[in-house]
Amino acid sequence: MLTIDAISKSYLDGTVQQHILSQLSFSIESGVSVSIRGASGSGKSTLLHLLAALDTPDEGRIWFSDSTIQASKLDIASFSEAQANAYRMSTIGIVFQKYNLIDVISVKENIFLPAKLNAQKGVPLDTDYITKLMADLGVLKHADKLPHQLSGGEQQRVAIARALAHKPRLLLADEPTGNLDSVNSELVSSLLIDTCSKHNTTLILVTHSEKVAALTSQQVFLEQGRLVSTSG
């Protein structure tokens, strides 16, 4: 599904060029769950941002292919602004560490938001699927509450439901349990992996936790922007 082909990324920090990713290459199959681990500054989040078309690499290509959407491969690294927007809206879902729920609307409205945005583009709105998803993630009973009325774990489950509501082919999760205690962290992680597996969604999960990484089918380890190991 994803082929990362010799990508590099660096930032200018004052006058010093910081190399975040260097000639990174690996592939991810469709429908699998992948964890990306590494020390702080190893380039995990940057890689995730590049895969989400939130940022562009300095060099290299990121090939995306999915026969259910398009016959030919797409290079995410060379997306225009409009292509990147369309890709983020329809093809991927993102879960952030800080939940990023919209305070002024209910849990249900938060979850339905990406699906409704896609519905405006002609994608049918599958209300039953979303309701079931909410039930699976245990947030259906909180549907009419406002986000701030929920606990951290509950909020992150809402964020996962929102990321999956429009049936994305790829789910990118950037340390989704980073703000949770260990019990909640494992609970939410396993729920995330199980839900993605159930809906055949490819999951790429950035995490520090070995326990959480062990739950995924493929583990990638980065060190100073380079691939150290990949397994599974």
Add this chain to the structure above:
Amino acid sequence: MQSYKATKFSVLMLIASLIIASCGLSTVLIINASAKQSYSNTNTLLIDNVQYQVLAENPKTPLTKQDYVTLRRQGFSQLIAIAQSSAHIYQDDIRLSSRRVMITGIDTVSLLGALNDNSAQNSNNANSTVNQSTPFLGAMPFSAPVGIVHPSLLKQLNDDARSSRQVGGTNKLSIYIDRQSSDNSQQGAATTFLPDLVSFEDPSLGNDVITDIGEYFRLFPASKLSSLLLVSDASGESLEQLVNMIKGYLPAHLTLMPLSNNNEQGELTDSFHMNLLAMALLMFVVCLFIVINAVNLVINARMPWFKICRQLGISRYKIFISQIVEISLITFIACCLGIYASIHLSNLVAPSIQATLEGLYGVQVGYGSSALVVLFVKVFGISLCGSLLATLAPFSISNKSLSTTKSSDNFKQNERMWYRTFWLLSVGFALLAFSILHFSSTLWLLLVATAVLILSGCSLLLANYPQVINGLYRLIPTRFVLLRLSTKQSIALSGKTKVACCAFFIAATSNIGMNLMVDSFRGATVNWLESRLTTDYYLYYEGKENIVALANTADVEIYQRFENTISFRGQKLQQYSYPTTQQFKQAMVFYQLGNEDALWQQFEAQEAILVNQQFAFAFDYSLGDAVSMANPATGLMQSYSIRGIFYDFGNPSKQVLFPLSSFDSAIAKSSIYSINTDELGLERFKIVLAGANIDYERSLLNSAELLAISKETFDRTFVITDGLNIVTLLVAALSLACAIVVLMNDVRPQNMLIRSLGVSAFKTQVLALFQYLLLCLIALIFATPFGILLSWVLIYDINLTAFQWTYPLQINFFKIAFIYALSLAVVIVVICIPIIRAGKRPLIEDIRWLN
């Protein structure tokens, strides 16, 4: 200083808003001070110790030079003659300056004698005391005649002269005597040159040229004396004795009046000053809203440093004091810059102010000049109080957050309490405003009531923002997902932009109110003028020729307006004639009238009179009341019934209309003639006028020209109000922009999320713009009834109290729509910059900032 690098925008905004506030306030204080000083000195003409003046009882028997000589021979050396005429100034037949110049002649030799006599009684050093009390005498050499003028007027005349000088022309300034002058003897005479002009810095010198009376009579040989000023240091009993003695010797046709009694326009100018001050304070308050937001920005940026300071053991009190000292220093610098700018600004706008005051009250206003130290103390004091008050709220919030380790947003918890408080405040303010309006007729209290009324609207708006936005949210179809989301976000935004929304509401309300008032006034005045200017042409002439006879020769229909001025209950009253032909009957615009047919019958029979609103409201007369006053022809007291009250906009005087038959045409004075004729008749009349040496080019106007001049004068009069309105709106929009910059960090996570869901940066910018425009639109909707109410109060309460006239309120919905469009356009222009800046930022920056 390090923090200024990170908060350049906020600090600049803070300084700019304080400069605008202090500059506006200072300009108005300078204008008010010079206008007041100028007005109070109009009658005393730069001479101290003048409390009384001798005037003619009736214009038919004027004050003569012989009267002056007789009184001085009787030992009243304290009486000093003055004479005044207004004229345009020319150079080589080209008029310099569009405004007339008041030329005043003073008997300087006698004045010097009177001042020496006064000072001899008080001091041995007589000459120095004279020069201190009347410094302009020092600028007037007795070797050659000179005219004393304000440096600004001299500069203006010199500039105009330079730009208009013809090749081979003279350098001499000259005057022509034209229709508004009381002297017509120079018609067609050779050019009369003015004496050399000498500049003299005195704020009360507006468009005045002061010269010796001998020189004055060279310029205006046939002019009459205007009055005799009583120049005396005496006070109390000795002054009373002197006054009684003069009264005893005065001939019957002269009267000795205190200057204050003649100062009937004082109330009018006071109201003008108060209006200007109210507008300036409004601008000042709106500027303080910017200060609040700017201080908020600065504190937000410095909060991490404050926290470090706290961790290092520096007390909250010390941090607070250091911030207060910094704000005081910034205010000091801003005040210095603001006052410096205001001095230039007041000189720049002086011609407009002069035109406004002349247009409204017929008073001459001087050029801006004020004691700098006093001005600085006033402006700095008010600005410091304002800026400290405005910074108190953000600082107290920052103090709270410094006292706790966890930052929390208390808004949600206190939401309901806030809305209940706003409702209570709204009702309380409304009750207070209506009580004042109902029970008080004092001008400053009425102005306070309008301010309280606006505050009531402000509170009502803040109490209802969520409900209104929620209502709107329900109306938006569910398919407009982002629009609904944005509308919902507006509720939260309204809670965080309370101060900016208030500033915008205040600006919008005052804009709608002032515009409706000015529009109603303009509409009423134009209707009134169009109706009253019923004949084809008008001739302005005060000379000796018999215009009616000349018109008869040319076979044109003419109506003479007889004029008489009497004293009624201690105030000046105009008695004018009014023709009773069908044309003039239809032309009269009544505020109130009884049975119209009976009215005109009684009017023609000299049993009824028509009075202007100024007369009716000043003396509390209403329709049907009987009033006893001197007959214009005989001067004998007679009782008249008031049968009609008519509109008389712009006239500061009380006026009563009588039929033509009430006047003695042999002695009555006339200055305006109404003429009905066709083109041929007009040509015949012009020939006759030319034959009588009357300059018809300048004095004969058709109604359309006159209407255009009147409209132009009107528009010029309100140019300052319009200017202040726009500035206030702009300042309110800036305040909103400032609030947006503060809030940009608050909405960053949500905007980031929406963009990460694939919504384009452009759409998020449009949505942000929509949110703020929605808040402004709701503020405008709330401001509309309050603006209408404000214009109602201005027209029916404040105008009536200040000017003694009123007019119907005309609610022009196109005008309101225009204000909506203008306000929203100003907001778009101002808030576009921060929104575009935020939209242009790469999404990845927001994500990194958030994590």
